[in-house]
Amino acid sequence: MIVALVVICEIGFWVLLAAGLAVRYLLKMPRTGAALLLCEPLLEVVLLVATAIDLKNGADPSWKHGLAAVYIGYTVGHGHRTIKWLDGHAAHRFGGAPPPHKPPRHGMARAGHEARIWLGTLVAAGVATALLQIAIWYVGDAGQTESLRSWMYAAWRTAGIHGLIALSYAIWPKKAAAKEPESEPVRAER
Template sequence: MNFVAWAIVACEVLFWVVILAGFSARYLFKRQKLGLFFLALTPVLDLILLIIAGIDLYNGASATTAHAVAAIYISVSIVFGKSMISWADERFRYYVTKQGSPPVKRYGMDHARHYFKSWLKHLLAFLLGAGILYGLIIWIDDPARTEALFGILKTWTIVVGIDLLISSSYFIWPRKAKA
């Protein structure tokens, strides 16, 4: 596994570490500013990953799947970051601190609309990530060095299409509450 792949793993692990540190500071130690500081580190991790991947490519490395996944990671983090933190915050408050109400379970049209909004975010992340990937392809300007980027872009296009089909299916066959 190359350096960029390890950087992705490290950034993902650190993302959840700083989230948990932020929630712990906020809820367990009642340190609001410290909690905000930790939560504010999440975009810094994206920037670090972008710099690592960019330097690697600038130094002549052929773009690998890891470089493509870095672009996906960054775009998904930008688009879904706030909602992922809110999701984790709600669960941390309820399950760890025993405060607040239980996380909402969605069914029927409410679930379908919620999932469709999530698909729209997925589409936005795809457009942002595809822009990054396409920008890298133009910047490198060597088809032999960017083949992996094209491959991931094709695969992600299919995944977004499948996600749309799944999202649409919830309007036809709404999710039902368990009896």
């Protein structure tokens, strides 16, 4: 049930996002579209409540509950950025707004961009860890909660790997390609 609910929440995320952007820009109803976009966090609340109820009803903690916690953490850490990015593209494509800014491609500006994305991963790992720890305390039996602990380690391993990748942009910044000097037009001699 929990895995199906995670899948439903993911599908619901994209359906609500598409509906919110369509209402906002195609139907020219920005407030209604914004209201639909603000319903996105309700999906995570539904998943959180369903997971808690499942554990309360005596389900053994398993990888499914860990997956739900990591999904909620990811949505908290990266959901806003994803929505903002897609909103910028929809505003440009359908609302006449200027094109959204592209992330920097070179140097320390790119390293800063990657670091900000990594902070979202840290938030995701922190939220997932908090939810998993609460579930572990709730269940109380250390023997039954090993799968939840393994999800904690996985979340922090992922954050560590992502951090190393982000750090690599600062240590070895990509250099902009050297622009070729513009040649002057050749003049015909008379």
